[in-house]
Amino acid sequence: MDAAFLAGAGLAALDSIVRANPPWAGAWRQRLALAAAAASARMAGRREDEASLRDAWCLRRPDQDPGPAGRMLGAWRRLARSRGVSELIGEAAAAFGLPAAEGVLEMVTIQGLAKSDRPALVAAAAAAALVMAGRPEREILGLFIADAVLAQRLRWPVAVPLLAGQILHPALKSGGNGRRPRPGDSDWLRSSNLAFARAAAQACDLASELARRAEKLQAVAPKLRAKGAGAVIGAILNDDALTASRIGGMSDRALRRLFDRLVTLGAVRELSGRETFRLYGL
Structure with missing residues (x-):
């Protein structure tokens, strides 16, 4: 089945959840942010998994630096509360180990993609490729910006961390050496569509799970x-x-x-x- 069709169908289902903004939506987005941060840590060659990232964030003192991987998580958590691209890029670059000015030169073009009439999936893929553009150290930032652009193109009230959490999935690897897709590859649009399709399906499954748990929590509240x-x-x-x-x-x-x-x-x-x-x- 066509990758763009799969991604579009997945995002259509996700769209209804995002716009409904159920009471548990904050927990949902932050759990997706945790998954994106764990994938980012792996891409950066780090060993932190979701549990250790959660510890680094939750157990730190209010004024304590959560460390390199914890800063990655902080960036994804901010994305999950954000409505735009420009307010995020400097802090995100720094969190991903880049100079804070990284990506600023491309900001006008990125904003143009976010506001263009191009299909949301095309705009998101193009934004990631633009940010990376032969600079492999910018890969995580590119995936981050892709999610922000997608949300802005779909007019979502808040962004949802999606792409990074699925880009490492074995099903997306290609070629004899099992290479994972990267922004700027010749088949990047198809690969990113498949990743968004998987991400949307997983996010919908997580939403169903959290909805059941939240219903139980709210049911015991009177007690x-x-x-x-x-x-x-x-x-x-x-x-x-x-x-x-x-x-x-x-x-x-x-x-x-x-x-x-x-x-x-x-x-x-x-x-x-x-x-x-x-x-x-x-």
Whole structure:
């Protein structure tokens, strides 16, 4: 089946979720951001997986640098809250280990692609190729900008991290040496379409999973008597993972009790598998 058709069908299904903006959409986008950051770390030759990235981000002090891989995650998290391209590119370049000015020269052309009448998938692929343009160190930035351009072309209220999370999938490798697709390849448009198709399908599956979990969380909400429980539920619905600290004006001890009760009720999962420094989310 045609790659563009598959991608278009996937994005059409995704479009309804993005525009509906359900209560759990924040957690959904941030979990997709985590997947994109883990893929970015692999592309950069780093060893951090989703669990270690989550730890680096959630367990740091408020003023602490999360480290190189954590900064990558921070960039993808900002994309998942953003509505435009220009506000992101400098910070994203720095997060991906590039000078902050990287990509600025191409910004006018990138904005033109985002506002053009070209099909969204074509514009996104072209933006990634433009940013990379023979500069392999810019590959992650190119994938990042592709997601931002796609969102702007589709007039989504907020961007969704998609392309990076699937570009490493074995099904997309080609040639005798199993080379993964890269922006600027002769068949890049087809490869990016297939990656977007896979990404959209995975994002829709994740949305269905989180919708069920959020429904359970909201169903148990009336049983929670702790002051500040409403703020905690709102925080859970808006992020990938939380620590039992600094939410809703509650003490850390009260938060731990509340999270443990939510886990017991099956409304929240403990994500770290640890007895200490625990993390909670949908």
